[in-house]
Each structure stands twice: as structure tokens, then as C-alpha cells.
Amino acid sequence: MDDVLDARTGLKDTLPTVFGYIGIGLAFGIVGKASGLSPLLVALMSAITYGGSAQFVMVSMLVSHSTLLSIILAVFLVNARMILMSMTVAPYFRQERTWHVVLIGSLLTDETFALSMNKLNRTQNTLSFPWFNTANLTAYFTWIIASLIGALLGNFITDPKRFGLDFALVAMFIGLLYLQIIADQSMKKALQLTVVLVTCILMYIGLIFIPSNFLVLVVTLLSCGLGMVIKHVLF
Structure with a gap:
């Protein structure tokens, strides 16, 4: 590319x-x-x-x-x-x-x-x-x-x-x-991999409480917010 x-x-x-x-x-x-x-x-x-x-x-x-x-x-x-x-x-x-x-x-x-x-x-x-x-x-x-x-x-x-x-x-x-x-x-690879891990954890836990069709949108919003926090606090 x-x-x-x-x-x-x-x-x-x-x-x-x-x-x-x-x-x-x-x-x-x-x-x-x-x-x-x-x-x-x-x-x-x-x-x-x-x-x-x-x-x-x-x-x-x-x-x-x-x-x-x-x-x-x-x-x-x-x-x-x-x-x-x-x-x-x-x-x-x-x-x-x-x-x-x-x-x-x-x-x-x-x-x-x-x-x-x-x-x-x-x-x-x-x-x-x-x-x-x-x-x-x-x-x-x-x-x-x-x-x-x-x-x-x-x-x-x-x-x-x-x-x-x-x-x-x-x-x-x-x-x-x-x-x-x-x-x-x-962005640092460590930051990206951390956000990926957080997203996977949220998806895993969310499947217990939230319908899967709606979960994608919820986890997307949560992961974006948590990603910003992780970036500014840890990186």
C-alpha cells in the first residue's frame, strides 16, 4: 500500500x-x-x-x-x-x-x-x-x-x-x-494489543448479559472510551 x-x-x-x-x-x-x-x-x-x-x-x-x-x-x-x-x-x-x-x-x-x-x-x-x-x-x-x-x-x-x-x-x-x-x-503496539485484549474480555463478559446483536455496538463504544483512558494513563 x-x-x-x-x-x-x-x-x-x-x-x-x-x-x-x-x-x-x-x-x-x-x-x-x-x-x-x-x-x-x-x-x-x-x-x-x-x-x-x-x-x-x-x-x-x-x-x-x-x-x-x-x-x-x-x-x-x-x-x-x-x-x-x-x-x-x-x-x-x-x-x-x-x-x-x-x-x-x-x-x-x-x-x-x-x-x-x-x-x-x-x-x-x-x-x-x-x-x-x-x-x-x-x-x-x-x-x-x-x-x-x-x-x-x-x-x-x-x-x-x-x-x-x-x-x-x-x-x-x-x-x-x-x-x-x-x-x-x-500508536505503540503494546497499546493496540491491550485494547484488543480489553475488547475480547468485554465481549466475553457481555455475552452473558447482553444479546449478541446489540453487544457489538455496546462493546465498540466502551472499548473506544477505555482505549482513550488507557492511552493517556498508561502510555
Whole structure:
């Protein structure tokens, strides 16, 4: 990753994460097909909802015949973290046109957010619309195509868990966390690892008392606050 912020570089920077999208997209397509969804519905869900973890939640709730309101609420809670991510990215696009900002926010994902945070370490805290939009679009279309292919393959794979495909999402986030830690030169590694440990502990304890869909948002806010305290007190 370098300090160039054009569209071509956006495509190049996104390519390493594409393999993660392919793996998770295939997993979702296979799971969706195994749950009774047609390949068309799987592709439409990926194009409209466009949220990996949220889509897995939707499929599981549809299979259990949950009410429409409960599905909508669950998807909102799962994706509520995107509000925090969008607020973090927004200041870098104050001078952009409104529709540029809306487009970036609409297609923002965990992966492109993490990619942009890594990019900031190389560009003196600047981002551009061509770079970010290319990264988002590459991820978006890769996700849809991978989901569709997964649904088509689902005719031959009836038990996704047998191949560990349900772990693909977790594995990708672990990889993104590793890339963020090694790329960020502005903070000491000890501080970053301490915050990661605190976050893991909060998640572990929180699962006892808080529904998992809401826990991500709660732990995100708590970890940010505790991270600031740890930074100023210990580092």
C-alpha cells in the first residue's frame, strides 16, 4: 500500500481483501441455498442488504420463522456499528459533493473502513472519492457475484458447516485486525494489543448479559472510551 489515492490504486489496494469477500460470499450463498432461498433471492439480498453478518442473521431468522419486525430490528442492531464507522470517515470528505458522500456511506463496509484506516497511515490523513469509491464498488460487486456462485454451488453442498464455511467471516475480521495493527505507526503496539485484549474480555463478559446483536455496538463504544483512558494513563 502506497500514498496514491486514484481509482487504479483503489482497485489494487482492495484486491487483497477480495479473496475474503469471495470466501464469505460463497459461504453465505451456500448457507442461503441450504436454508431454502433461491440463487436469485440470495443475489438480491446481497445487492440490497449488503451486510455479511446481517445477511447471515436474516437467513437464520427466516428459517426460524421470525416476525418481519424482529428481523428488521436485528439487522439494524447488527449494522448499527456502521453509524460509528461512517462518522469516523465523514470528516475526510467535507469538501466533496453530497452525492459522493452518500455513495461512499451507502457502500461502506467493515473491510473498506479498515482499508481506509490503513491508507491514512500512508497519505498523511487524507482520502479521496475516486480511491474510496473504487474500493467500495470492487467489494460490492465481488460480494454479489460470490454470493450468487455460492448459491449455485449450494446444490452440491448441503452442509456448509462441514467445510468450516461458517467461520469465514470470523477469519476475515482476524486478518483485517492484524493488518490494521501492523500498519498503524501512530500508536505503540503494546497499546493496540491491550485494547484488543480489553475488547475480547468485554465481549466475553457481555455475552452473558447482553444479546449478541446489540453487544457489538455496546462493546465498540466502551472499548473506544477505555482505549482513550488507557492511552493517556498508561502510555
